[in-house]
Amino acid sequence: MRSKVRALRQAGGLSQEALGKALGVSRQTINAIETGRYDPSLRLAVHLARHFGRTVEEMFDVDAE
Amino acid sequence: MSTPSRSRLPVSTTNAVLLNVCLAGGVVTAIVGRWLEAGLLAAVGLAVLAMAIYARRPNSRDITRVNAIEYRDERDKRIAQVGFSVVGVVALVVSVIEFVAVTVLVDNRDWPPAVQLLPVGQLLLLCVVWGVANSIAARRG
Numbered sequence: 001m002r003s004k005v006r007a008l009r010q011a012g013g014l015s016q017e018a019l020g021k022a023l024g025v026s027r028q029t030i031n032a033i034e035t036g037r038y039d040p041s042l043r044l045a046v047h048l049a050r051h052f053g054r055t056v057e058e059m060f061d062v063d064a065e
Numbered sequence: 066m067s068t069p070s071r072s073r074l075p076v077s078t079t080n081a082v083l084l085n086v087c088l089a090g091g092v093v094t095a096i097v098g099r100w101l102e103a104g105l106l107a108a109v110g111l112a113v114l115a116m117a118i119y120a121r122r123p124n125s126r127d128i129t130r131v132n133a134i135e136y137r138d139e140r141d142k143r144i145a146q147v148g149f150s151v152v153g154v155v156a157l158v159v160s161v162i163e164f165v166a167v168t169v170l171v172d173n174r175d176w177p178p179a180v181q182l183l184p185v186g187q188l189l190l191l192c193v194v195w196g197v198a199n200s201i202a203a204r205r206g
Binding site for chain 2: 024025026028038
């Protein structure tokens with residue numbers, strides 16, 4: 001699933017490690033979400049959206065493969 | 066925020082169980098005088114402990130954590146679920162092969178009946194655990 005996580009993270013000057021730490025997940029999980037290899041759980045998706053002050057729909061494009 | 070899946074123990078609950086089973090097995094085999102097997106089990110237990118502690122480093126790789134059964138987040142758990150589901154299928158198949166091999170190849174006089182029944186016991190136990198695990202997973206949704 002395509003997401004805006006990488007763009008928002010980089011815009012905020014955050015490393016994958018720092019974002020992972022803020023959300024309680026590993027750097028590899030952030031990387032996997034950014035590269036579309038891993039679809040986060042609803043819980044993590046909501047936490048990601050909240051972290052960037054966006055909605056889940058703004059963060060993730062569920063229609064794009 | 067998501068909470069990391071870490072227990073208060075220095076290792077995960079699963080590793081604590083594995084470690085204790087290995088050490089208990091080592092004690093039992095030592096009591097009956099099988100020192101090589103006792104040493105082997107103690108070494109396996111220590112290896113489990115060492116791998117778990119190594120995998121808990123803050124910058125450890127995902128594959129290291131999953132192999133050491135030290136999951137940090139939901140993705141680690143999902144990877145482990147896939148790995149263990151394959152292990153489960155292989156364990157069931159190997160247990161059937163083991164049962165057939167013992168039935169066909171082992172002469173009844175060679176091994177006591179209790180030992181001959183171990184493969185079928187293992188197969189039954191795996192099936193029961195599988196059923197219970199499926200039931201719990203279905204109930205949790």
